[in-house]
Amino acid sequence: MSVVADKSSNINVDRLNEDIKLFPQVHPVTADMKLSHKGVSRLVMLDRYSFKDTQKKTLAVGDFVVLTVKADPKFPARGLGFVESIDWSLKEARIKVEPEFLGVLDGEEAETGIVQRGLDAIDKPLEVYYEQIAKRNATGLASVEEATDKKDEWFEKFYHELSSLNFIPAGRVLYGAGANTDVTYFNCYVMPYIQDSREGISDHRKQVMEIMSRGGGVGTNGSTLRPRNALAKGVNGKSSGSVSWLDDIAKLTHLVEQGGSRRGE
Known part of the structure; x- marks a missing residue:
């Protein structure tokens, strides 16, 4: 038809x-x-x-x-x-x-x-109506149920609430739920303190890149990093400072495409 x-x-x-x-x-x-x-x-x-x-x-x-x-x-x-x-x-x-x-x-x-x-x-968008997204989301959220009747029951409940606009999930849920992709369902992450070392900064950048690539936003506290011109004993030199490292991380977030749909800022 x-x-x-x-x-x-x-x-x-x-x-x-x-x-x-x-x-x-x-x-x-x-x-x-x-x-x-x-x-x-x-x-x-x-x-x-x-x-x-x-x-x-x-x-x-x-x-x-x-x-x-x-x-x-x-x-x-x-x-x-x-x-x-x-x-x-x-x-x-x-x-x-x-x-x-x-x-x-x-x-x-x-x-x-x-x-x-x-x-x-x-x-090329394949979902041109919000109800299509709501059905995909409801299917994905109900998929945790093992019994078929329970999946059907929760699909109907989720779809009713979503399509009626009684509840609108976060953007990462709208994008990811039911899509069968490895993206996060969480919009934002607050990262732990950065260890004040080359290894610590490298590990932090790796975690930021992984989270961003899966669609999550990242908040970083750089207060643990030593200030500009502070002594770096291991190499007998000086630090470029916490602000420069945070600027580097900010640029990194812009380079990574978030879950295939946007860039960081």
């Missing part, structure tokens, strides 16, 4: 549901789904929390995508659009950007609304 989507979205839901069959984590769009959100909320839902075809094995002309509309190195802007054409040899696609995101474009791109972007700057 054909499913009718929100006409304003222009998404070919029947074709999307065919693509979804390749991803067991994702629930198909059904006629009763209506929560697609608007404006920034819609962009955040699709960019941060929706399950995506990251390998682009289903990407085709006409598909609805999330993309980098402005590739600024410090303040990149994300937006939404539809695929006009794909050049697989060059790994590029032409995208018709939705009107609300045209303000960040310049020159010919601003006039036509058509941008040429590398496929690495384009993501």
